[in-house]
Amino acid sequence: MSVLQLRRRESRGAPHGWPDAVHPVLQWIYAARGVLEPGQAEHRLARMLSPQLLGGMAQAVDLLAEAIRDDWSILVAGDYDCDGATGTAVAVRGLRLLGARRVDYAIPNRFVHGYGLSAAFVASMQPAPQLIVTVDNGVASVAGVAAAKARGIKVIVTDHHLPGGQLPACDAMVNPNLPGDPFPSKMLAGVGVMFYLLLALRAKLREQGAFGAAKPDLSSLLDLVALGTVADLVPLDFNNRVLVEAGLQRMRSGRACAGIAALVEAGRRSVATLCASDLGFSIGPRLNAAGRLEDMRLGVECLLTDDVAQARHLAGQLDAINRERRELQASMVAEAEVMVAGLGHVDAVGVALYEPSWHAGVVGLVASKLKERLHRPVIAFAPASEDDTENLRGSCRSIPGFHIRDALAAVDARQPGLIERFGGHAMAAGLSLRTADYPRFAAAFDAVARELIEPERLQAVLYTDGELPPGAATLALARQLREAGPWGQAFPEPLFDNLFECAGWKPMGESHLRLQLCDPRDGAVHDAVMFNAYHGQPPPSRLRAAYELTINDWQGRETPRLLLRHIEPA
CATH class of the missing domain: 3.90.1640.30 (inorganic pyrophosphatase (n-terminal core))
Structure with missing residues (x-):
């Protein structure tokens, strides 16, 4: 059973005034994001x-x-x-x-x-x-x-x-x-x-x-x-x-x-x-x-x-540079995961990681991946450059409710001179410090995180828009959802969760899954995919899935498809 919690978003009000052409599902998705009437979705310049x-x-x-x-x-x-x-x-x-x-x-x-x-x-x-x-x-x-x-x-x-x-x-x-x-x-x-x-x-x-x-x-x-x-x-x-x-x-x-x-x-x-x-x-x-x-x-x-x-x-x-970046990122993330696995369990609430061979330009991506896995704020460090190993550059990624730049400011106030410079936002920031000061900084950052993060915030939560009603997973709705955004940070892509029976599955490539999921409410079978989810084991025969309703465009023919973001036994 996954440690991830599925939690459903609550509506921020009752939608009203929408034309009949706007699908009711889209109306309550908007309402969960505070958009209650058509004017609030009219993105005119x-x-x-x-x-x-x-x-x-x-x-x-x-x-x-x-x-x-x-x-x-x-x-x-x-x-x-x-x-x-x-x-x-x-x-x-x-x-x-x-x-x-x-x-x-x-x-x-x-x-x-x-x-x-x-x-x-x-x-x-x-x-x-x-x-x-x-x-x-x-x-x-x-x-x-x-x-x-x-x-x-x-x-x-x-x-x-x-x-x-x-x-x-x-x-x-x-x-x-x-x-x-x-x-x-x-x-x-x-x-x-x-x-x-x-x-x-x-x-x-x-x-x-x-x-x-x-x-x-x-x-x-x-x-x-x-x-x-x-x-x-x-x-x-x-x-x-x-x-x-x-x-x-x-x-x-x-x-x-x-x-x-x-x-x-x-x-x-x-x-x-x-x-x-x-x-x-x-x-x-x-x-x-x-x-x-x-x-x-x-x-x-x-x-x-x-x-x-x-x-x-x-x-x-x-x-070409991006392909090189992906390879370097994969290698660094693998090293970071080995470091974390070697700890047995992560005691730190604010996690700092440093490896002398890492590239300063990619540590932000390492921090992001580890933050997702550990669900706690992560700072990844690398030498400032190949010629400067006496100084470190760090990149920070945070979790909701923990303002990472303010946390760095708190460390700086308590131990002046420890951080040479820092800046950023609530969810991402950067800093530089001397290599010799890394252990002291790691302890200070963890101490601030322990003070400011409530234990329940360390539990990963995936918010969904609830169950998609029987018969609603249509191409027409998928098109409306695609065109309705723009979805993104703080205005998330619609995500549903339903119970399904796995009617069939097969590996796709080396690490992906293609599934046929049956909705037990009406017997409808839906095509579904999940990326980076196949590790040699079959999916559960009965499962709860969090998914996006997307469009599969194959040889010019569009069909609805479920893009699975999380599955767990039901």
């Missing part, structure tokens, strides 16, 4: 929050308008993850659309410059630009901004990460998560913050008559905004769903930029039926792999080119 609600916007817009008017050299300082890469591409493309003629970008090398706008990164900028605009970083770059100012460079910070105790002395900062910022949604990704800044800048320039009767079309950037938002795992609140849905519609209609179209092709996804999970599990990882193992400039160049052949060439390189 006209319902986006206003850019003017973001704090710091006026100062940033005025400075950018001056830079464009006076033809300054502008350098976009990005980040080496998918949010940073898409945000960099949005900034470069958008500023050029709005009239900036001297725009370039730079991405820090994680092994040389560290994270964000560091002093070393600023020193590498030769010649010095007149203006730096950060994307997806900068709120913690106190030293980096100071180094830029010392060189006479003006700095605009656009970020969405939580601030520390001291803010950098930049010329302007746009970040919805600054204390007291009035923007109603705190969930924007870095690429979303940059897109909002461009919208406000366009409005300012239009007031000044910069475009005449024309109006540059910033909607052409929404495919990039959607990709970065989904890949960064920010919660898909209403405003983010508006942005993601608009971007997905652009992709499905064949209007994606050449780079995204090439990445979709490399991932063997269908453009016509592209959904948010494709962005998160296929397209995003191919971009992220460049930043983990190589140079994220490769990814940004893929997103900036308008040449289809060049985009395909770059996407092929990214695909």
Whole structure:
């Protein structure tokens, strides 16, 4: 019997006002997510929050308008993850659309410059630009901004990460998560913050008559905004769903930029039926792999080119790097599982793991896999670089209810100087420390986790939307569910749980299962698959399954199929 608990979501109210065409199952799925009426599912761009609600916007817009008017050299300082890469591409493309003629970008090398706008990164900028605009970083770059100012460079910070105790002395900062910022949604990704800044800048320039009767079309950037938002795992609140849905519609209609179209092709996804999970599990990882193992400039160049052949060439390189990343990740995860198994049982509530041979670019994926297995917060460490074994880089992944960045702040407050630098979100963060201090940090992190995590939170729970009624697992409903999202972080994909009898099964490949599941209520038999679930043993003859209702498109023929996420004997 699995230790995983299945728990059903409760409705947050009674759905009302839905047209008959909306399946009743979809109505109660929406209700469980707080969407009770049709208007709350209308993800039209006209319902986006206003850019003017973001704090710091006026100062940033005025400075950018001056830079464009006076033809300054502008350098976009990005980040080496998918949010940073898409945000960099949005900034470069958008500023050029709005009239900036001297725009370039730079991405820090994680092994040389560290994270964000560091002093070393600023020193590498030769010649010095007149203006730096950060994307997806900068709120913690106190030293980096100071180094830029010392060189006479003006700095605009656009970020969405939580601030520390001291803010950098930049010329302007746009970040919805600054204390007291009035923007109603705190969930924007870095690429979303940059897109909002461009919208406000366009409005300012239009007031000044910069475009005449024309109006540059910033909607052409929404495919990039959607990709970065989904890949960064920010919660898909209403405003983010508006942005993601608009971007997905652009992709499905064949209007994606050449780079995204090439990445979709490399991932063997269908453009016509592209959904948010494709962005998160296929397209995003191919971009992220460049930043983990190589140079994220490769990814940004893929997103900036308008040449289809060049985009395909770059996407092929990214695909190859991603295959290498998967192999390295599998090896590191296997080593981490051996380490955990060697403990017999995991005593730590806050788990820290370190292996000198690990790659700093992949430890976040190791932490994520181990967090899922252990259902407790995990930090995986690796040497800062091949040439620097005296310092470690760690990547953290957390469980619901435990704010990992706040936990690092608590460790830092109790033992000043132990952590050299840290930053992040509630569910993911990063840090650096000296290798010699790893044992002391591991103990301190575990102590904080023990204080803040209630024992019941260490029990893995899978929330479902309850039983699918007899006869409801149809192709029509599967299509509605696919089109109804965008589903994602904090707005989860519909997941059902039912009792079934296993009418047949066979291995699929080396580790997958294909099953025929009979619903005992009406005798209907459903085709089902479960990936990475076959370990040489047959599935239970009677089982409870948690599953998604999906579509199997085989040789152009669509049929409904159950994608099993969990099974246990019934």
